[in-house]
Amino acid sequence: MSKYDDLFAATAPDDSPFIDKGVLDPLADPPEIHARKDQERELARLLNGVHDGYLPPTVAIYGPPGTGKTLTTRRVAREFAARTDAVAVEYVNLKECRTLFSAANEILAELTGEKKGAYEGLDGVFAGIWTALEDYPDWTVLILDEIDHIRHDANYDPNDFFYRLLRGEGKLKRGIDLSVWPVSNELLEVDLHLDSRVESAMSDEAVCFPPYGERELRVVLEPRLARAFRDGAVPDAVFEYGVREAARRWGDARKALRLFRQAGEHASECGRNWLTIDCIDATLGTTEKAATIEKLCDLPVNHFLVLTGSTAWNGADGIKQPVTTGEIHDYLHRDRHPEELQLGSRTIQTIVTDLETMGLVETWIESKGRGGRQKRIETTFDPQWVHEAVTEYATDSTYLEIVISR
Ligand SMILES: Nc1ncnc2c1ncn2[C@@H]1O[C@H](COP(=O)(O)OP(=O)(O)O)[C@@H](O)[C@H]1O
Numbered sequence: 001m002s003k004y005d006d007l008f009a010a011t012a013p014d015d016s017p018f019i020d021k022g023v024l025d026p027l028a029d030p031p032e033i034h035a036r037k038d039q040e041r042e043l044a045r046l047l048n049g050v051h052d053g054y055l056p057p058t059v060a061i062y063g064p065p066g067t068g069k070t071l072t073t074r075r076v077a078r079e080f081a082a083r084t085d086a087v088a089v090e091y092v093n094l095k096e097c098r099t100l101f102s103a104a105n106e107i108l109a110e111l112t113g114e115k116k117g118a119y120e121g122l123d124g125v126f127a128g129i130w131t132a133l134e135d136y137p138d139w140t141v142l143i144l145d146e147i148d149h150i151r152h153d154a155n156y157d158p159n160d161f162f163y164r165l166l167r168g169e170g171k172l173k174r175g176i177d178l179s180v181w182p183v184s185n186e187l188l189e190v191d192l193h194l195d196s197r198v199e200s201a202m203s204d205e206a207v208c209f210p211p212y213g214e215r216e217l218r219v220v221l222e223p224r225l226a227r228a229f230r231d232g233a234v235p236d237a238v239f240e241y242g243v244r245e246a247a248r249r250w251g252d253a254r255k256a257l258r259l260f261r262q263a264g265e266h267a268s269e270c271g272r273n274w275l276t277i278d279c280i281d282a283t284l285g286t287t288e289k290a291a292t293i294e295k296l297c298d299l300p301v302n303h304f305l306v307l308t309g310s311t312a313w314n315g316a317d318g319i320k321q322p323v324t325t326g327e328i329h330d331y332l333h334r335d336r337h338p339e340e341l342q343l344g345s346r347t348i349q350t351i352v353t354d355l356e357t358m359g360l361v362e363t364w365i366e367s368k369g370r371g372g373r374q375k376r377i378e379t380t381f382d383p384q385w386v387h388e389a390v391t392e393y394a395t396d397s398t399y400l401e402i403v404i405s406r
């Protein structure tokens, strides 16, 4: 051993539970896919159709986030193509595409490495796509990931986009065999309101990825954690607890990986090189908070205002909860609020009902003796989070900026 071996060993962090944290990065492809036997089998069966001279025009891949759609679909299709000369697979992620034109251009770029200018229009882009596919093997599988980010835009209708992709003239004329595999959180017909013309051009083939249950998350996570953490860093009871909570709350492998990574970071901040149930609980708390604040920031201004009004009063120990509609009203009518933000009682009531439907507040009626009955309103989460969301919300809202700067 050289003196440096000793030096590095002596200064290595010994308070870290990790040996390779990168393994927990959801973007790091795992060597093995676990717990998706049925889906892998179904995808393989569909691909094997080429040996009988048939690939379905579409195969809808759907299921909630973090259920292995991208990983499984990409891997099975690529492994098949690697063994079959007549098949090519192309993968395009449409997440960042704001328009149908840019989505088509993204497909073209994947095939040719080049994009068309806006002046060439959707026609120009599709012409480019068909020309490129002419030089492709007999069969092309086109995986269109996160296709639900595509929306109706000012210039094009998704129906038109899909119809071109499935029945485009250039495609039919050149006899191109294309199998389009849209990947989305929900079935596309439902999500994008596709019309019957497009629906009949699509096949009924669909592969569903349901949320992971406890048993499935366990087999997905076990080998990952074994590589990421040092021996003994995740005691069985902590592993079981984390898996159970992740399955109950999300059924999402991406979130489950993050849970254990953050719990490990928490342990290391506490100067420990192993995880405890408390590390999981602390992480679950902050995850919940981040998710709620994100939800609050997506609310319309009026809804957000009503929430600030229902968390604006001080009680004996911190923010007063529950409050009444009257108290919300009083807060919103204090003089620092611009007039257009002074909501009437009826509006406040309607919004409170909306917020209740969204699961952000709870309400109940309390009898006030002679004063009659009164509605009580309480947030379903720590009311302090509304205050913490204000700054983030205000940066996106000119209205709230006014209120805060006063
Ligand atoms: N069945 C699985 N086996 C191994 N890892 C998985 C599995 N499912 C999900 N993962 C992990 O979770 C991450 C997210 O999965 P992904 O396929 O991107 O989900 P989706 O596309 O459904 O949102 C993957 O990169 C992988 O690390």
Ligand SMILES: [Mg+2]
Binding pocket: 069, 070, 071, 145, 146
């Ligand atoms: Mg995905």
